[in-house]
Amino acid sequence: MPEQTFLDSTELVLNMGPQHPSTHGVLRVILKLDGEKVLGTDCIIGYLHRGVEKIAENRTYAQFNPYVDRMDYVAAISNGLGYCLAVEKLLNIETTPRAAAIRVILTELNRIASHLLWLGTHALDIGAITPVFYCFREREEALKIFEKYCGARLTTHAFRIGGLQYETYEGFEQEVKAFCDMFLPKVDEYEELLTNNRIWVGRLEGVGILTADECKEYGVTGPVLRAAGVKWDIRKALPYSGYEKYDFEIPIRQNGDTYDRYIVRMQEMRQSVRIIRQAVEGIPEGPIMGKVGKVIKPPVGEAYVSIEAPKGELGYYVVSDGSTQPYRVRVRPPSFVNLQALDRMVRGGLVADVVAVIGTLDIVLGEVDR
Amino acid sequence: MADEQKPEGSGAPPPGGEAAKPPAKPAEAAKPSAPAKPAAPAAGAAAGGHAPPKPPPVMAATPWDSELSRDVKERFGDRIAEASTYLGQNFFVCKPDAVISLLEFLKLDADFDYLVDITAVDWPKRPERFDLVYILYSFSRNERVRVKAYIPEGYKPETAVGVHLTANWLEREVFDMFGIEFAGHPDMRRILLPEEWQGFPLRKDYSILQQDQRWVQENMGIESGQ
Numbered sequence: 336m337p338e339q340t341f342l343d344s345t346e347l348v349l350n351m352g353p354q355h356p357s358t359h360g361v362l363r364v365i366l367k368l369d370g371e372k373v374l375g376t377d378c379i380i381g382y383l384h385r386g387v388e389k390i391a392e393n394r395t396y397a398q399f400n401p402y403v404d405r406m407d408y409v410a411a412i413s414n415g416l417g418y419c420l421a422v423e424k425l426l427n428i429e430t431t432p433r434a435a436a437i438r439v440i441l442t443e444l445n446r447i448a449s450h451l452l453w454l455g456t457h458a459l460d461i462g463a464i465t466p467v468f469y470c471f472r473e474r475e476e477a478l479k480i481f482e483k484y485c486g487a488r489l490t491t492h493a494f495r496i497g498g499l500q501y502e503t504y505e506g507f508e509q510e511v512k513a514f515c516d517m518f519l520p521k522v523d524e525y526e527e528l529l530t531n532n533r534i535w536v537g538r539l540e541g542v543g544i545l546t547a548d549e550c551k552e553y554g555v556t557g558p559v560l561r562a563a564g565v566k567w568d569i570r571k572a573l574p575y576s577g578y579e580k581y582d583f584e585i586p587i588r589q590n591g592d593t594y595d596r597y598i599v600r601m602q603e604m605r606q607s608v609r610i611i612r613q614a615v616e617g618i619p620e621g622p623i624m625g626k627v628g629k630v631i632k633p634p635v636g637e638a639y640v641s642i643e644a645p646k647g648e649l650g651y652y653v654v655s656d657g658s659t660q661p662y663r664v665r666v667r668p669p670s671f672v673n674l675q676a677l678d679r680m681v682r683g684g685l686v687a688d689v690v691a692v693i694g695t696l697d698i699v700l701g702e703v704d705r
Numbered sequence: 706m707a708d709e710q711k712p713e714g715s716g717a718p719p720p721g722g723e724a725a726k727p728p729a730k731p732a733e734a735a736k737p738s739a740p741a742k743p744a745a746p747a748a749g750a751a752a753g754g755h756a757p758p759k760p761p762p763v764m765a766a767t768p769w770d771s772e773l774s775r776d777v778k779e780r781f782g783d784r785i786a787e788a789s790t791y792l793g794q795n796f797f798v799c800k801p802d803a804v805i806s807l808l809e810f811l812k813l814d815a816d817f818d819y820l821v822d823i824t825a826v827d828w829p830k831r832p833e834r835f836d837l838v839y840i841l842y843s844f845s846r847n848e849r850v851r852v853k854a855y856i857p858e859g860y861k862p863e864t865a866v867g868v869h870l871t872a873n874w875l876e877r878e879v880f881d882m883f884g885i886e887f888a889g890h891p892d893m894r895r896i897l898l899p900e901e902w903q904g905f906p907l908r909k910d911y912s913i914l915q916q917d918q919r920w921v922q923e924n925m926g927i928e929s930g931q
Contacts (some may be wrong), residue, residue: 381897386913388882389906393913424792551818551844554871565844573848636764638792639840639851641821652838654826657762663907665824667840675874704897 337480346374349686352685353382357460360700364677364689371685376678377541380671383704391664396422396496396631399661400692404490406666407702409452412445412481413644415494420575421640421651422496425633428626432619434498435577440511441484441493442576443607447518448477449645450600450607457597457694461538466528467649473521476514483510496625503618511615515608522604529597539594543680543692546591553676557647557669559696562599563591576642581610593695600697625695632659646697670698766791773815773850781807796851801837804854805863808839810870817841817850820869823876825883829911834858835885839865856885864890882907899924 347370361382367374387406388644392401403418404411416438423430428437455470478488483504485493493499529535545555547563560567568585570578581584586602633655641650647669656662673696680692766789774788777797785807787798799807811817819842826836833855842849856862864887865872876887877896884905886893894900903917918929 380893381899384897386906389911389913392909427792509835550869554820554869567844573849626708634765635762636766638794639822639849650822650840652824652840663826665822665838667822667824671874671878672871676869690892 353379358693358700359456362674362693362698362700362703364693366686366689367669368686370442371687373684373686373689374599376681376689378674378677380674380700381704385568385705387705388664388666391661392662395659396633396661400494400496401490401492403666404415404492405701406668406705407449407644407646407649407670407699408489409699410445410449410488410645411563412441412493413449413642413649415492416442416576416678417640417642417644417649419494419496420642421638422631422633424627424638425636425653425655426496426627426631428497430498430576430625432577433621433624434623436492436614436618437499437503437623438576438704439581440611440618441481443611443614444477444480444514446607446645447604448474450475450604451628453600453645453694453697454597457691457697458529458535459486460690460694461535463529463532463535466525469521469525469528473518476517480507480510480514485508491569495565495624496631498622498624501622502623508618509614511611515612515615519605519608526601530601536594536692539597539695540592541590542593542684542688543695544590544592545676545680549676549679552593553679554672555647555676557643557645557673557697558596558599558603558629559591559647559673559676561585561590562577562588562595564589569641569648573641575640578610583609596695617681632657641667644669646699646702647673667704670696670700670702671705674698674703764791766796769795771795776815777807777810780810794849794851795817796853798853798855801854801860801862804839804852805865805868806835807852808841808865808868811841811850811852815843816845817843817848819844820865820871820875821849823865823872823879825879825885825907827883827907829909831855832857835883837862837879837885860885861888863888866890881905884908 345369349366349368351366352358353361358364359594363379365377365379387402390402400418403414407414451470451474455467458466481491481493482488484507485491485501545559545563547565550560550563564587566585566587571585581638583606586599586606588598635655635657637652637654639647639650639652648667649669650667652665652667653661654663675691677696681689694700769788778785781799782801784800784803785797786800789796797807811885821840821842824838826838828834828836835856837854837856839852840842840849841852854862862885864876873892874896876890877892877894880887880893881884881895881897882905895902899920902920904911904915921927921929
């Protein structure tokens with residue numbers, strides 16, 4: 336070994352987080368650097384671990400329902416939908432057409448709210464301050480609809496096993512339609528700010544590439560997978576809650592870089608509006624609660640049900656021992672699985688791009704840690 | 706924390722999980738309010754073998770017969786214990802040592818190229834204490850299948866990282882929560898809990914109120930987290 340001179344670079348270990356603002360919560364990434372270059376990462380997670388799966392085993396099926404909202408708290412309605420569908424599957428029942436349509440409307444509104452939060456914070460991380468104000472302005476309108484519907488804005492507990500607790504309020508349809516009319520031009524506005532912005536494109540293009548094969552290998556789903564050219568969306572592949580009735584596209588891109596993931600999510604918001612418009616036009620009349628007993632007691636068995644949450648495949652594996660409490664609830668969180676690919680995406684890149692990649696993965700630490 | 710404890714103390718289902726169930730029963734039965742409540746202990750009693758000695762209820766799965774299940778059975782012979790379907794969801798039950806070769810076969814020959822999840826279920830009364838569950842999906846067939854293996858306490862299943870990279874963190878979580886160690890895993894550490902934590906929270910004998918008191922005292926500087 337030659338003697339080390341001052342020109343030799345040594346590996347530098349840098350701690351990023353858990354309080355770093357761009358980690359979107361309490362993610363700690365230990366970066367191994369050679370100058371500006373990332374040699375490797377190690378994610379330390381679990382700061383928000385609350386033992387959600389353990390809590391589930393000590394609650395009845397209905398009692399556990401509000402807890403799921405606390406995982407991906409920016410898309411609480413999606414969490415609730417997945418859980419309700421999983422228990423309904425175990426009970427072997429289906430909800431009513433009216434409840435299914437309202438569920439779709441609220442879930443898609445929540446997808447928009449979630450994507451808006453992603454866009455705002457992602458742009459903020461990159462250095463564009465303006466979009467976050469625009470995004471929160473429109474997100475507020477979606478949250479107002481949730482608040483009027485069920486009284487809560489974030490952790491909504493909007494759905495019940497078997498259907499819905501609340502009927503829609505007076506003027507719900509009009510307000511949802513008004514939101515759609517208002518929102519589409521706003522997406523154009525965001526795109527005007529960012530899509531051809533030279534700094535934005537320069538910071539995102541070719542950064543954090545994940546190919547289709549790598550996505551499958553790492554189990555990465557959602558917009559990240561679609562930006563790599565895989566036309567796969569659970570709403571189309573294995574439709575639930577009546578998604579097969581709605582006409583919409585799955586936006587895809589080919590490069591699998593951060594810029595493509597941005598484009599995919601922008602188009603997804605447009606598609607969500609398209610779904611909401613169709614759903615709100617023809618909400619069927621009828622009851623909002625399916626045939627569920629007062630006591631929820633599924634027969635002995637197990638089921639895995641997953642939905643397309645804003646971040647990817649959100650699955651619930653529920654095991655029943657025939658009692659009123661679930662024997663086991665396993666949550667398959669998209670954020671947790673997607674985060675695992677972080678190392679692959681940033682290795683060999685620049686340290687400044689780590690922030691861009693964490694942003695583009697759209698993780699929520701409440702869901703990573705559960 | 707304080708909020709979480711309240712509902713437990715104030716009645717409804719017992720806090721201590723399985724362990725605390727029997728003592729809580731009389732209190733529940735005595736309560737006139739909810740006719741639903743006794744239902745839970747009744748089911749528990751059936752499993753525990755009380756007055757009417759009913760066999761514990763089992764999942765009403767039906768045999769699964771398809772091209773894939775026949776292929777797999779032919780190839781793996783008696784290492785496949787069961788190919789069944791429940792609620793339209795198909796699953797294989799295989800011998801613990803056959804899991805990795807089955808995953809490999811499903812990936813390479815049947816195109817199940819996406820490992821959705823790995824998890825476990827604890828059945829403390831069974832000789833093979835844990836269900837090890839692998840959920841797979843095939844993009845080309847648009848089909849899901851589960852692979853299950855029953856493993857005893859202390860058994861070290863082979864890691865699936867060689868077949869699906871995503872198994873890395875998923876297996877770490879299973880280890881963290883159930884204490885199932887995966888042989889050959891490149892990085893077998895806890896993932897959500899602190900590395901020095903004692904105990905495996907998702908085992909049924911780990912009470913919901915239980916904590917690693919020593920860790921809490923040493924690292925948080927407080928007497929107890931409760």
